[in-house]
Amino acid sequence: MRRTQLSRNSGPRQSRGLGDSIEKLTQATGIKKVVDTVSKVTGTPCGCGERRDTLNRLFPYQNK
Secondary structure, eight states: OOOOOSOTTTOSOOOOBHHHHHHHHHHHHTHHHHHHHHHHHHTOOOOHHHHHHHHHHHSBOOOO
């Protein structure tokens, strides 16, 4: 079984909220790569970072 590593230095980071979990899912499925390519071709920013931060703020996880 192959393990996806999000951060090269410290291994996968713990999700702070829903936005981080969605980001991990889109990276694992390849959706993020497609979105980044379309964004680059069209010259329009995707807004992924802002969307992730908003979702993390609205739906945080209670990490202990």
